[in-house]
Structure formats: structure tokens, C-alpha cells
Amino acid sequence: MEDKLYSIQKQFAKEGIVFSYCGIITQGLTEGLGDIIKAQTELMEVSVSAQMTLFSTFVEMLQNTLHYSQEKSQNSIIQENGEQKKGIIVIESREGRFYLNSGNFIKNQDVEKLRDKLSKLQRMDKNELKAFYKEKRKQPREEGSKGAGLGFIEMARHATSLKFNIEPINDIYSFFSLEVCF
Amino acid sequence: MDNLTIEKTKVTPFIHFDAKNHRLEIKGESYPENAAKFYEPIFSWLDGYIGELKDQEVTLELEITYFNSSSSKILMDLFDKLDETTGNGKNISIIWRYHKENELALEYGEEFQEDLKNVKFTLVAFSIKQ
Numbered sequence: 287m288e289d290k291l292y293s294i295q296k297q298f299a300k301e302g303i304v305f306s307y308c309g310i311i312t313q314g315l316t317e318g319l320g321d322i323i324k325a326q327t328e329l330m331e332v333s334v335s336a337q338m339t340l341f342s343t344f345v346e347m348l349q350n351t352l353h354y355s356q357e358k359s360q361n362s363i364i365q366e367n368g369e370q371k372k373g374i375i376v377i378e379s380r381e382g383r384f385y386l387n388s389g390n391f392i393k394n395q396d397v398e399k400l401r402d403k404l405s406k407l408q409r410m411d412k413n414e415l416k417a418f419y420k421e422k423r424k425q426p427r428e429e430g431s432k433g434a435g436l437g438f439i440e441m442a443r444h445a446t447s448l449k450f451n452i453e454p455i456n457d458i459y460s461f462f463s464l465e466v467c468f
Numbered sequence: 469m470d471n472l473t474i475e476k477t478k479v480t481p482f483i484h485f486d487a488k489n490h491r492l493e494i495k496g497e498s499y500p501e502n503a504a505k506f507y508e509p510i511f512s513w514l515d516g517y518i519g520e521l522k523d524q525e526v527t528l529e530l531e532i533t534y535f536n537s538s539s540s541k542i543l544m545d546l547f548d549k550l551d552e553t554t555g556n557g558k559n560i561s562i563i564w565r566y567h568k569e570n571e572l573a574l575e576y577g578e579e580f581q582e583d584l585k586n587v588k589f590t591l592v593a594f595s596i597k598q
Contacts, residue, residue, distance in 0.1 A: 313479075313500070313501040316499075316501075317478050317479055320499075334567075334569040334570060334571075335569075335570075335571045335572065338534065338570060338571075338572045338573075339572065341534065342534065342536075342572070345499050345534075345536050346536060346537060349499070349501065349536060349538070352501065416579070420579065420582075420583060423540060423541050423544050424544065424548075424583075427504070427541070436537035436538070436540060436541060437536075437537045437538075439537075440537040440540070444572075
């Protein structure tokens, strides 16, 4: 029987996975993982521009999960709102491109709004995305939003493609996954 | 008016606002979990400072290597405030410093510049890591 970790490592190598994390997402984690990403991309001899885009997309994805993920940990350490956020993030490097993937649970009632938001961004070209970004940036913060509502637009602007999938899980939750390629 | 100094952290920039010499400095990275909360005292200080300002020359110098989308909104609000203040007759200029290999920082600087009407907003490239 093949060694379990060796199997996983082979699978990762086959799919070009250079980084993965599945678990509780915190701001501290974002910072720690951010350092790792910075160090790794320097080692990989990636251009400064690509390093910045990778880091930027990575932070936006984690902070999105931090703000919006619906999967709660059983044993919550009390945070700002008494909840812990869980998610998964996978970074792949294939044929000179990076693929950043993130996934987390969301409530079914939020599905349509999210789908509309992202579908709209998928239909825009670079110029439209830039204009939309600037327009949203000037608007007042959305109620219930912890961020500026600009995260997805920011990711889309620097990507060659943005794909997403929303998988129904049960009466309350769906699983949202996002792939940003550049 | 007292100076405002906030030490740099991994996710928030160094802030040093010198009320006597009218030099305002923001340097580092900006990706805190709650950007609005971090920048709140900065906006409060600025309101007080602008209230006392006459025709002195004020310079805000920024060197932000990376900022998240949440910080982007805050920065826009900050620049808008200074833009409005300049429109009301005050003498303010903004310098956006960026490393010449950091295309993203240049791009963001240009985008801020495009949206400002009154305040002088200059982009300055540097080549040595500072």
C-alpha cells in the first residue's frame, strides 16, 4: 500500500498545487500565510508584478472568506462576533499561469445575489471593470458589509479569467468556490 | 495641535502627521481586517488639523507597497477630503511614491490621480528599496 502522504504529494505535483490550506481563517492566518506566499513566490522567480497580483488576490480571497464564510467551528474562540470562519484555499501553478482557488460555505439566501454579482463581473472587459471599480469605490459602504464591496472587482481586474461555482448542499447552505487565473 | 504617530505593523502603515511642519507621511502596507476602524483616528486628526489650517503648504507623502480593496476605499475617501479642502482654498499636495518595478502601485496611483480635481497629486518612482 502506497504511503498516504506520498500519494497526496504526487497528486499535488500532478495538479501543480503549490500551496493549500483548509481550516479556520483568521486575520492572523492571512498575515502568516501572506508571508509564506511572499517568500515562495520570490523563490519561484516570479516577476514583481505577478508576485503582487498573486499576493493581492490571495489576501482578497482570504478576507472575503473571513467576512462571509458561513461554516462555523464547533469550539469557537470568541472573536469579534463570536464566530470562526472556515474555508479552503488552493494555489496551482501550471503552464506559466497561476490559479487561485477559494471555497467556503454560504447561506442559500445569499446565493442569487452572489451569482448576479459575479456573473456581471464576468461579462465586463478590463476597461469596464476599471470604471466599475472606481464607481463602487466612491459609493458609501453597503449595509452589512465589512469590507468595501470591492474585493471581487479587484480580483477580476487583474485576472485573465474568473470562474465560480455554487453547489447546493442542503436546505440552508451551499458551497461557493471561486477560481481566479492570471 | 499634537502630532499623530502610529507605529507600523505588518498589516498597517507607519503614520506620522507633523502638525507644526505640515508634513504628513503614510508608509508601509495596508491590509487590516477592518480598515475603517484603523483609519478612524487618522480622519479625526485630519478634521481637527484642517480646521486650524490657514495658507500653509501641506504635503502628504505616501509610500504604500500594497493595500487591500477595503483600504482602497479609505484612501479614496482621504484623497477626496483633501481634494475638497484644496478646492476651498487650502494649499495641499500629495506625493504618491512607488517602486519602479511595482506596476500595480503605479497603476493605483494613476487611478487616484484621475479622480482628483483640485489637489496636486504627483507620482514619484524610486529604484532603491527604502
